[in-house]
Amino acid sequence: MDNYLTVNVVTPNGLVYEHHAAIVVAKTLDGEIGILPRHAPIIVPLTIDEVRIKRVDADAHIDWIAVNGGVMEVRENIVSIIADSAERERDIDVPRAERAKQRAEKMIQEAKQNDDIDELSRATVALHRAINRINVSKHT
Structure with a gap:
């Protein structure tokens, strides 16, 4: 469990994304932040921007999600993004x-x-x- 993150993106309409990841990069009000496994607990507000998620799989695929504000909480290798709205690149x-x-x-x-x-x-x-x-x- 220490080698990856579990990433969840939730909107008022429900779960938009759920995967394991090696890194998550998001834009906060104070700038860009990268989250790796074993990151310290943190809660940060997000801006309207893209979230990049490098998945833990054979080809290290990167998922892109358009997030329209919200917050990101990191705790015990779980990254929870609660957004006003969010869409995966393939769903736009x-x-x-x-x-x-x-x-x-x-x-x-x-x-x-x-x-x-x-x-x-x-x-x-x-x-x-x-x-x-x-x-x-x-x-x-």
């Missing part, structure tokens, strides 16, 4: 993500014209989420 609907990107860009322009700071903030987050999904989908 790229045309839908492209449409979401276009909608967000349009919303940003309208919010700037109307000096609507709240709407600009929401649209910027939506754009970041769409771009993250598109980028993660390219890893397939």
Whole structure:
């Protein structure tokens, strides 16, 4: 058990990912963090970004997951990511993500014209989420 991590990614819709891994790399509010087996216990907030998981298998496959915020807890070689939403690279609907990107860009322009700071903030987050999904989908 000391030679690998058990990684779980959970959203309000249920379990998105569960595998054994050699390393997990995620982006926190303070920067990127790499988690190896026997890592000290930690709880960190995650940003909208990709999570890289190098699996423990013969070809050391890397899984990519688009995570939209949340927290990561590491305890006793178990990495639990609780995210607002998350998608594996193979599950991302790229045309839908492209449409979401276009909608967000349009919303940003309208919010700037109307000096609507709240709407600009929401649209910027939506754009970041769409771009993250598109980028993660390219890893397939």
